[in-house]
């Protein structure tokens with residue numbers, strides 16, 4: 214809009230200083246709101262993508278059918294399943310391998326003795342773990358909203374979705390002429406490696422079996438663990454995103470990222486990489502772009518704007534101005550609205 218205004222001012226001042234008859238004629242027929250193509254500061258110059266973080270998870274329990282369908286209806290370019298695997302090898306959408314935060318597992322007395330302490334990359338945690346359950350058992354659970362302050366109205370009603378079901382959603386959209394991509398995250402693949410299993414092969418095989426490529430579904434695969442991405446890179450040409458945790462967690466997890474050495478198509482960076490606490494911009498996006506890396510940023514939330522921003526709209530605007538290539542959000546409708554108004 215600012216550019217539109219500037220263009221109008223230029224036309225007006227040109228007319229005032231040199232009113233050649235031809236110029237007046239052009240000005241008279243030019244539409245008042247002639248569209249001005251937005252210039253994006255993204256790596257490719259294309260507009261940034263909106264990634265529905267666990268679906269429209271600000272409105273509905275994450276990774277549920279309502280969360281995903283709403284995100285698609287709201288115009289998200291990608292939906293984001295976080296994937297873990299059951300004991301019998303079924304890929305399901307959960308942000309964590311543990312289940313208590315987002316399901317009713319604690320209310321199932323038949324599973325009381327499954328609660329166990331595990332050592333995780335972030336320390337010890339006692340919980341119920343998805344890979345201790347068969348898929349049939351997982352199917353007896355229902356999803357819950359985990360964030361305080363959000364609607365609990367839909368708790369304990371919707372099933373835990375499989376990756377196959379999520380792929381079917383975007384395939385059905387594509388069949389109706391609406392292309393929505395999948396931004397797939399493999400969760401804690403190192404754990405599966407430790408117990409002699411692979412997350413990479415089941416994910417890639419499932420995508421192949423569903424024919425995502427043939428259906429023209431855009432796909433990214435993201436992960437916080439470099440070895441997983443290195444493995445996938447040897448098996449597929451799907452663009453990969455190396456997720457980056459903030460410095461304190463990186464140290465806890467023994468990760469030491471050097472932007473220059475990242476071999477993937479892009480990085481998934483926390484907002485704190487892009488902005489300082491007062492909302493001013495770092496040089497992160499410019500440095501990443503100079504290295505040819507896409508920058509996808511997590512996670513903008515209407516109900517929890519990051520430090521330095523009055524609300525999520527301001528945060529989205531600042532991210533788009535900074536040139537980010539994609540943004541994860543629990544509220545895709547807001548991101549789409551802000552981006553489309555730019």
Ligand code: G3P
Pocket residue numbers: 266293295308398435456481511512541
């Ligand atoms: O995957 C990147 C983005 O989703 C943020 O991470 O922890 O919410 O999966 P997380």
Ligand code: CA
Pocket residue numbers: 293295398
């Ligand atoms: Ca994720």
